[in-house]
Each structure stands twice: as structure tokens, then as C-alpha cells.
Amino acid sequence: MQSRHALAGPVFIALAVMTVFLIPWPEARLDAQEPLADYVALYSKGDYANAYEAIRKRLLAIYDTRVENRRVPTDFITAKKLEERVNINDLFRNRVAEGFFIERNIELYTLHLDAARCLFRLERLDESLNHYGQSLRFKELEPEKDDVILLEIADVYKKRGDNEAYARALEAAYSLNPRNYEYSLRLGTALYRTAEKKRAIFHLERYLQWKGDRVEDPGLYLMIGNLNEDIGRYLETVRYYREYLAAKPGDGYIHFALGHLAFTRTGDFDLARRSFDRALELLPESEIFRRSKAYEYTADMAMKDLDFEKAIRLYGETIVFQDRIKKLLEEKDREIEKLSSDIRGVKTSLMKKPDFDTYNQYEFFLEEESRLRLERRERLYSYSKLHAGRVRWNIAECSERLGRLDDAMRYYRECIAFDYNSSRARDRIVKIQLKISRGY
Known part of the structure; x- marks a missing residue:
């Protein structure tokens, strides 16, 4: 028999080997x-x-x-023991609300x-x-420190296209750090196209007050002006439009908008005249609609001031632009008619001999015709907004006031052609003819 001392060596070696496999190496833990x-x-x-x-x-x-807030699995417990251990009513009565x-x-x-x-x-x-x-x-959350996290959350919502959640997250960041005025800029911009007009105005004005004379983007004045116009604060709109034009004096479109606002909303005819004159200097010749309306509004003011000669001259400028749009409409009608003829020819060819290339051409012609008809509708709408009949009626009245009866009758007849106050125009023509026949 081997002695206990003889067995001690192999046992020690076996334990050592087991220890090697059971205890991980330091490198594995790292x-x-x-x-x-x-x-x-x-x-x-x-x-x-x-x-x-x-x-x-x-x-x-x-x-x-x-494991503090995790339940111990109970699948291994029998149904009877589970009923003994879990009492639903007690769980419901003793439930505790936990905060976020x-x-x-x-x-x-x-x-x-x-x-x-x-x-x-x-x-x-x-x-x-x-x-x-x-x-x-x-x-x-710590004020004036962790608002950065809420700003990052807002950026996530913005990238998702969730504008409402984006604005809410920005509001939370702003409430945590009101000293960061960039939040007001982003909030005002985010709320600009929503129903929260007054909140947008508050934040944009707050940002501008902080910037003072260091405003890099004059478009902010324009945004605040537009927001004030949306809620009926027209005098504030005029003020901010002027601030914008002080920085961007070459914007003819805003000069026109300021003139329209002064003429139709605030009644400041002097400002309206100056704005329309400046707009006519700056607007491109291709901007037919605004140039025509600028002449029309200026003529309306001259007529109110009883300056009939000037009113007739300005209304005449309006008619020039109306005739240009009418000419463009006629050209568009000719294009549509020619394209419709081509479509009929291609369709006839397809009916006789189906062909893939011919069919592609047919589809292209149909899309082109739709585009031309859409352009024609847009120009026709612009033409209707130029009030061709009303302009001629005003010229007729001014001519009648100046004693130019032949011109007055001619423009009253044009009113009938445009179906504008047709019955009244006929009555005026009859009265003018009687006046001419009587000599007074």
C-alpha cells in the first residue's frame, strides 16, 4: 500500500490543475x-x-x-403554491407610485x-x-448646465420631423437656462409657422433686444413683421418692415409689401406713395403683377386726392401691364392648341400601329399639356386680380369729371366688354349722350 505521503503529490497536482481552469487569468478580466x-x-x-x-x-x-427592482421567477412553483403566495388584491391595495x-x-x-x-x-x-x-x-437636471441635453433631444425630434415635440424640448431647454438667448432664436423660428404667433414674437424680440446693433440676419425683422401682420398689429408690422429695409434697402418686394400695408391697413398715403415709387424702381420688368398693382394703388390715391389727370395716367400704366398678361395668355392658348393637335396625331398613329416609343412620346405630350394648362390657369388668376374692369371704370369716371366725354364713353363700353358694372355703364353712356346732344 502506498502511504498517505505518496498520494499527497498527485492530489496536490490535480487541485492545482483545477484551480488553473476555475480562476480566470487577469488578462481575461481586463x-x-x-x-x-x-x-x-x-x-x-x-x-x-x-x-x-x-x-x-x-x-x-x-x-x-x-436585482432590487426585479421579480424572482415563479414558473417553477406549482399552481397551488402560487395561489398561496400571490394575492392579487393585496398587490393592488399596496401598490406604490414611483417617480420617474x-x-x-x-x-x-x-x-x-x-x-x-x-x-x-x-x-x-x-x-x-x-x-x-x-x-x-x-x-x-442642473440649471444652466444640463440644458445641453434637452437641446440634443430637440435636435433628435427636429431630425424626425416632429416640429411640435421639437418646440417643446426647446422650451424645456430655455426654461432650464434662460440666459442662453440662442434658444429664443431657435424657438421663435420653430414657432413661426405655427398658431403660436405671440410666443414666436416674444422669443424673436427677446433675441433682437439681446443682440442690439449686432444683428447678423435682417430677415428676423421681416419675420417679426409678418407675425404681427398675422395677428392684426399693422403698425408694428410697418415698424419692423422699416427696420428690415434700413438693412436691406434694395428689396423691392418688401417696399411693395410696405406700400400695400400702408395703403390698405394704416392709411398712411405718403408712406404708401414712397414705397410704391421705390418698388417700381427696384422690381424687375418681368414682375408684371406687382408693378401693375403699384400703379393701380397709386392711381387710387391720386383719385382720392381729386388729381384726375395723374390718376388717368397711372391707370393707363396699369392697362399696359394688363395687356401684356393678356398677350401672354393668348400665346399660351396657341401653344396648348398646337400641342393638342400633336397629341391627336400621335394618338391616331398609336391606334393604327401600337409602338412603345410612340407611346412614350404620347405620355410626354400629355404631361406637357397639363403643365401648360396649369401655367395658363395661374396667369388667368393673376389677370383677374389686376381688376381690368374696375380700372377702366375709374378712368371713365375721371374722364367724365374732366369733361372728356368721348373718352368716358369709350371706357364705359370697355367696362361692358369686361362685364364690370354693365348696367350702370350703359346708363352712364346714355346720360353722356344726352349731355352731348343738349350741349350741357
Whole structure:
């Protein structure tokens, strides 16, 4: 028999071998922590996918050890014992509401926040929002510091196209740090096309007051002016349009808008005349509609001032632009008629001999015809807004006031042709003819 001392050697060796397999090497433990140490470097290199994967592994490792708020599985318990252990009524009576904020844990906060940023770069926006929400559960927000997180959340909503949520997130960031006036700029811009006109005005004006004379974008004055016009504050609109034109004096379109506002809303005829004159200097010749309306409104003011000679001259300029649009309509009608003839020819050819290339040409002609008809409708609408009949009626009245009875009858006849106050125009013609026949 072998002695106990003889057996001690092999037993010791076996235990040593088992220890080698049971205890992990230090290098293996370091590998488990390696993703956490490297994800910052991966993120800085732009490798967001691998950075997120490293963060995810670390989060899983942490949550696997957090069992305080997790239920013990009860699948292995028999149904009878389960009934004895779980009382639904007691669970319902003793339920406790828990707040959104769970605990202060900087590591989990940082991991979720960095995961959200990685996912945002990867355009996985819903998952990014989820991690942003999780990060806020592990840290109390600090004023004038953590508003950056809410701004990042707002950017996620903006990229998703959710403008309402984008504005709400910006409001939250602004409430956390009102000293950051850039939030007011972004909020005012976000609310510009919503029903929240007054809130948009408040934030944009607040930003302009902060900038003072250092405003880089004069378009902000224009935005505030438009918002004030939407809510009926026309004097404020005039003020901000003037601020804009002080920085951009060569914008003929805004000169026209200011003139229209002064003429139709505030009754400032002097400002309206100056604005329309400046608009006529700056607007391109191709801008037929606005140039025609500028002459028409200026003529209306001259007529109100009983300056009939000037009114007739300005109304005559309006008619020139009306005739140009009418000529364009006639040209468009000829184009449509020619294209319709081509379509009929191609269709006839297809009916006799089906051909793929001919069919493509037929489809192209149909699309082109639709485009031309749309352009014609737009020009016809513009022509109707020029009030051709009303302009001729006013010229006729001015001519009658000046004793130019032949001119008055001619323009009254044109009113009949345009179907504008036709019955009254006929009565005026009869009275003028009687006046001419009587000699007074």
C-alpha cells in the first residue's frame, strides 16, 4: 500500500490543475472591461457603431447585477403554491407610485447619454430618444448646465420631423437656462409657422433686444413683421418692415409689401406713395403683377386726392401691364392648341400601329399639356386680380369729371366688354349722350 505521503503529490497536482481552469487569468478580466475603456476613443474616431456596442455590453453587465427592482421567477412553483403566495388584491391595495427619477448614478447616466449620442449619429432616432430618457432617470437636471441635453433631444425630434415635440424640448431647454438667448432664436423660428404667433414674437424680440446693433440676419425683422401682420398689429408690422429695409434697402418686394400695408391697413398715403415709387424702381420688368398693382394703388390715391389727370395716367400704366398678361395668355392658348393637335396625331398613329416609343412620346405630350394648362390657369388668376374692369371704370369716371366725354364713353363700353358694372355703364353712356346732344 502506498502511504498517505505518496498520494499527497498527485492530489496536490490535480487541485492545482483545477484551480488553473476555475480562476480566470487577469488578462481575461481586463478584456471584459476593455470595451468601456475604448468606447470614448471609438466615438472620437467616428466609429459610432462599435462605440455603441461597447456601451451596450457594459450596460447589460451592470443591469445583470441590479436585482432590487426585479421579480424572482415563479414558473417553477406549482399552481397551488402560487395561489398561496400571490394575492392579487393585496398587490393592488399596496401598490406604490414611483417617480420617474430613480437614483443618482453618474455611470449609468453617462453610458445612456453617450449611447443616445451614438445612436443619433447612426440615425436610429427612436432608440436614441429612449436612451436620452433613460439617462435623465439617473441624474437631477442642473440649471444652466444640463440644458445641453434637452437641446440634443430637440435636435433628435427636429431630425424626425416632429416640429411640435421639437418646440417643446426647446422650451424645456430655455426654461432650464434662460440666459442662453440662442434658444429664443431657435424657438421663435420653430414657432413661426405655427398658431403660436405671440410666443414666436416674444422669443424673436427677446433675441433682437439681446443682440442690439449686432444683428447678423435682417430677415428676423421681416419675420417679426409678418407675425404681427398675422395677428392684426399693422403698425408694428410697418415698424419692423422699416427696420428690415434700413438693412436691406434694395428689396423691392418688401417696399411693395410696405406700400400695400400702408395703403390698405394704416392709411398712411405718403408712406404708401414712397414705397410704391421705390418698388417700381427696384422690381424687375418681368414682375408684371406687382408693378401693375403699384400703379393701380397709386392711381387710387391720386383719385382720392381729386388729381384726375395723374390718376388717368397711372391707370393707363396699369392697362399696359394688363395687356401684356393678356398677350401672354393668348400665346399660351396657341401653344396648348398646337400641342393638342400633336397629341391627336400621335394618338391616331398609336391606334393604327401600337409602338412603345410612340407611346412614350404620347405620355410626354400629355404631361406637357397639363403643365401648360396649369401655367395658363395661374396667369388667368393673376389677370383677374389686376381688376381690368374696375380700372377702366375709374378712368371713365375721371374722364367724365374732366369733361372728356368721348373718352368716358369709350371706357364705359370697355367696362361692358369686361362685364364690370354693365348696367350702370350703359346708363352712364346714355346720360353722356344726352349731355352731348343738349350741349350741357
